[in-house]
Amino acid sequence: MDFQKVFDDHIQKFNDRVMPNRKLSRGILNSEGFAFCSISDHYGVDLIIESGVCNGGSTTILCKYFNDIPIVSIDSELKTEAVVRTSIFHNVTLINGDSHEMIPQILDAFKDSTIAVLIDGPKSINAITLGKKCFDHSHVKVIGIHDLFKSLYGKIKQDRVMFDKLDIPNRFITDNPEFVSTFKYLDGDDTGGYHPKYFTKEIGGYGPTIGFMLK
Numbered sequence: 001m002d003f004q005k006v007f008d009d010h011i012q013k014f015n016d017r018v019m020p021n022r023k024l025s026r027g028i029l030n031s032e033g034f035a036f037c038s039i040s041d042h043y044g045v046d047l048i049i050e051s052g053v054c055n056g057g058s059t060t061i062l063c064k065y066f067n068d069i070p071i072v073s074i075d076s077e078l079k080t081e082a083v084v085r086t087s088i089f090h091n092v093t094l095i096n097g098d099s100h101e102m103i104p105q106i107l108d109a110f111k112d113s114t115i116a117v118l119i120d121g122p123k124s125i126n127a128i129t130l131g132k133k134c135f136d137h138s139h140v141k142v143i144g145i146h147d148l149f150k151s152l153y154g155k156i157k158q159d160r161v162m163f164d165k166l167d168i169p170n171r172f173i174t175d176n177p178e179f180v181s182t183f184k185y186l187d188g189d190d191t192g193g194y195h196p197k198y199f200t201k202e203i204g205g206y207g208p209t210i211g212f213m214l215k
């Protein structure tokens with residue numbers, strides 16, 4: 001898969017529909033949101049499932065970009081802040097529940113859909129396990145798992161090691177150097193510069209990082 005072409009083909013749409021966009025506390029970076037939206041759009045998905053809403057940062061990106069397809073966003077501790085923030089969007093359904101229970105039901109109920117799943121809670125190995133289960137369904141084309149940065153204070157993270165060893169040939173990870181150098185500007189402040197704080201030795205790369213499993 002020519003990822004650079006996928007990103008080049010969708011950056012204008014992302015800039016038109018999503019940007020400018022304020023990064024929220026505990027939220028994904030705009031560049032990470034862009035990777036998820038462009039790859040999912042490339043697969044022609046017609047349903048997005050999101051696990052982990054928190055303040056509604058990633059949900060907002062998804063609602064803005066996919067303004068013409070349904071988004072189902074689940075959180076086990078759904079916050080009023082997220083409900084209020086996303087109430088301006090007509091295409092999102094928020095569910096207060098555990099994704100381990102909710103996602104299999106949704107995948108069964110929407111067997112005729114082409115689906116992308118973004119997992120940002122549960123975390124770590126639980127996220128990869130849930131992602132793999134979803135990926136086993138033939139109508140799930142894209143899985144994005146957040147927080148797969150390489151290391152924490154110099155210690156290699158085992159979830160990243162597990163992700164890197166997955167027997168899934170078509171994968172992408174947002175700390176890919178070419179992707180970062182081309183799209184880090186999306187994470188910039190009001191002056192247009194990118195935030196150097198997203199490059200750190202502690203995480204061994206750029207930003208919290210989304211890892212993708214792709215059909």
Ligand SMILES: C[S@@+](CC[C@H](N)C(=O)[O-])C[C@H]1O[C@@H](n2cnc3c(N)ncnc32)[C@H](O)[C@@H]1O
Nearest residue numbers: 027028052054057058075076098099120121122
């Ligand atoms: C880092 S926050 C999500 C941030 C959000 N994706 C964004 O970019 O703005 C993680 C969220 O995952 C939720 N969570 C953790 N485990 C979960 C589970 N098993 N099912 C659903 N939500 C879960 C937590 O309640 C928390 O609100």
